[in-house]
Amino acid sequence: MTTTGEDHAPARGGPWWWDRRRGAVLDVSLGAVSALECAAEGVPFARDAGVPLAVGVVFGLLAGSVLVVRRKWPIAVVLVTIAVTPAEMGVLMGVVGLYTLAASELPRRIIGSLAGMSLLGNLVVTFVRLGQDSTQKALQFGDWLLPFASVTMSLGATAPPLLLGLYVGQRRRLMESLRERADSLERELQLLAERAEERAEWARSEERTRIAREMHDVVAHRVSLMVVHAAALQAVARKDPEKAVRNAALVGDMGRQALTELREMLGVLRSGGEGARAERAAVPLAAVGVAAAAAASRAVEDGEASSEGPSLSELDELVGQSAAAGMVVDLSVEGEERPYAAEVESTAFRVVQEALTNVHKHAAGAKTYVRLAHRVSEIAMQVENEPPPEESAESSARLPSGGNGLVGMKERVSALGGVFVSGPTDAGGFRVSAVIPAS
16 A cells, blocks of 8 residues: 555755755765866866966866756756856766756756757867867868767767656656556545445444334334233233133233244344454455445345335234224225335335334223225325223333334335324324325
């Protein structure tokens, strides 16, 4: 893994404009060598120019030392090199200056212009010097040899450092571009990982809510009926032993059904949790996209699997259980019955189930009306109870309430794009209504 782009920036540990101390040491060393070279070459220049030797040496020292600032002002170094070319000094300064200029971030037109000026200066000086040497030594050159030698020597002094600098600069820019791309890719991967973690946390929260809702729907209804039957059993145990036996049998059946459904749900949760942990341990950060796709597929499969639940065909049995617990329930169905999607039927059943459970908890003994309407594009249900009667054995059971039943019903219906309304009636009872789209 790479670090961020800011970490790739070189640490400024050198003096002045140098990023590193070794860069400063290298430039100072090159400047010192170049100054000594130019100082040595200033001696013959002073003799030919007719000036004191000290002037030539000082001029050479000053000119050669310009190489120290090659990283800061490469143009200045090349211009000084061009200026001292007629004095035939600054070979090292010219080579290093052209290399630094070509490797810099300056526009290509500036690099080309200065390189052309340096080539032209070397060409003129070389041509003149070769001509003077041939005259002094009485050498005879062909018409083509002197220009050819001048061009070859000028190109030899200019082209290699220029090409090498262009190559190094281009390679440096390529590496920086690749590093930036790597940093950008890492940031994207980190962003994807953060988003995946957020989505996973959201999914876990939604799953916890769904599990809590399912647990409430599965257990609360049957346990509420068991408590009601137990209260009735306590009231009639001595007066009507046969009814007490029937109530005890009902309590046992409901308890077994509640345990069976609870075991099934816990088994699904246990197997799903182990599989999810194993898959999370096997997925690295680099495979975030694949893991996200797999998670999405699992979510779809789990959603399809979890959509299997109770259906409207079990509504008569649900009403019968409440009636057996002593509730007076009137069930009416309007419209032509037809099959719906599994989640629609499950939600409709759970709404009626939770509404009846609330009647057992808060209005025991009250007459209840359950209405189901099959319409063209929707299914509607309503559970309404009358005011509860005087305190009875059923109402004395004092069933606890967590206050989550109505919230769970509204969440279920809203998730399918339906409408849920609940509230007290003018007669003192309570009404729960829901409308769910058929598709």
